[in-house]
Amino acid sequence: MFEQETIDLYKKLVKEAAETDIGWRHSPVEDWKIDYFAKNFNENNLINFRRTPLVEGVISFPDRPLRKGVRLTQPWLSGLPLWQKIRGIRDILVELYPLNSYFKINLSEVGDSPVGNPCYYSFGNIKITDLAIRMCFYRKYIEKEFKHASNILEIGGGFGGLCLKLMQSKILNPQKYFFTDLPENLALAFYYLKNNNFNVKVFERGQDIERDSGKVVYIVAPWKLKDLNVRMDLFINTMSFQHMTRENIVYYLSEINRLNTKNLFLVNRDGKRDATDLKISEYPIPEKYILSKEEKYLFSNHLMRKYSLIN
Numbered sequence: 001m002f003e004q005e006t007i008d009l010y011k012k013l014v015k016e017a018a019e020t021d022i023g024w025r026h027s028p029v030e031d032w033k034i035d036y037f038a039k040n041f042n043e044n045n046l047i048n049f050r051r052t053p054l055v056e057g058v059i060s061f062p063d064r065p066l067r068k069g070v071r072l073t074q075p076w077l078s079g080l081p082l083w084q085k086i087r088g089i090r091d092i093l094v095e096l097y098p099l100n101s102y103f104k105i106n107l108s109e110v111g112d113s114p115v116g117n118p119c120y121y122s123f124g125n126i127k128i129t130d131l132a133i134r135m136c137f138y139r140k141y142i143e144k145e146f147k148h149a150s151n152i153l154e155i156g157g158g159f160g161g162l163c164l165k166l167m168q169s170k171i172l173n174p175q176k177y178f179f180t181d182l183p184e185n186l187a188l189a190f191y192y193l194k195n196n197n198f199n200v201k202v203f204e205r206g207q208d209i210e211r212d213s214g215k216v217v218y219i220v221a222p223w224k225l226k227d228l229n230v231r232m233d234l235f236i237n238t239m240s241f242q243h244m245t246r247e248n249i250v251y252y253l254s255e256i257n258r259l260n261t262k263n264l265f266l267v268n269r270d271g272k273r274d275a276t277d278l279k280i281s282e283y284p285i286p287e288k289y290i291l292s293k294e295e296k297y298l299f300s301n302h303l304m305r306k307y308s309l310i311n
């Protein structure tokens with residue numbers, strides 16, 4: 001459902017992005033999306049989006065085929081070849097073990113949503129994916145560290161995988177979730193979250209969000225962040241600042257600062273992969289924040305950092 005509405009939103013966002021000249025732009029490492037989405041953002045690919053390169057960069061093996069050194073440009077509708085499926089089950093088990101040692105989990109917590117037709121691994125009647133395992137870890141970690149968070153801002157949230165898990169959290173109980181990403185990903189998140197039955201609205205300048213009742217997810221284009229005026233409880237960035245230029249990070253952090261966001265949760269690489277990358281330890285975090293916790297990320301060589309606003 002909502003395919004045509006999503007395609008229309010994508011076109012609107014791309015048009016607006018071309019017309020905006022504020023301090024935001026497509027990150028160089030994500031430039032391929034501009035052409036790829038323009039050619040492939042159609043109804044069929046949307047229905048199956050988690051088996052298409054529309055999610056390249058957000059999901060990787062074991063949720064999508066491995067083809068070393070080759071950029072996948074065609075949808076892989078038939079799913080993983082058998083040998084990759086076997087390797088995938090091994091990888092899923094290798095991830096479940098540390099997750100369950102860190103937090104005691106119930107298998108249903110790592111079950112994935114069927115929206116976008118993901119390549120999954122069946123454990124009994126539960127359909128598990130690598131993405132759902134990672135998002136389950138983030139959800140539990142965020143619940144442990146931040147408890148309640150009414151207003152959440154996430155930047156670079158992919159297609160909304162973490163937003164889905166956090167909106168379902170009874171502990172955090174978010175009421176308003178502001179979701180920012182590139183225009184292409186905003187359209188995917190709109191589709192994913194709407195089909196997961198959330199109340200999803202596209203944020204526009206002058207919108208009176210105080211009047212909205214119940215839980216709402218707002219799709220906020222990067223150039224509309226400056227029109228937001230909401231005190232944020234929590235800002236989240238997982239594996240996204242690491243793909244951005246200093247200019248982009250400065251832009252986003254200045255908005256987070258302006259919104260007096262109480263806590264920041266960052267999970268990013270402390271190293272460089274592309275020439276324009278910034279290490280997490282070099283982020284220009286505004287002076288009114290202190291680093292309150294740092295820990296190694298459970299599944300790879302990334303750092304998790306928690307910053308708090310100095311009162």
Ligand SMILES: C[S@@+](CC[C@H](N)C(=O)[O-])C[C@H]1O[C@@H](n2cnc3c(N)ncnc32)[C@H](O)[C@@H]1O
Pocket residue numbers: 025026027030057058155156157158159180181182185222237238239240241243244248
């Ligand atoms: C590796 S994915 C991470 C997705 C998700 N947060 C996760 O942990 O799986 C990086 C995300 O950052 C987004 N991104 C990259 N450059 C961006 C920019 N300049 N502004 C907003 N989002 C950006 C990408 O579109 C993508 O969704």
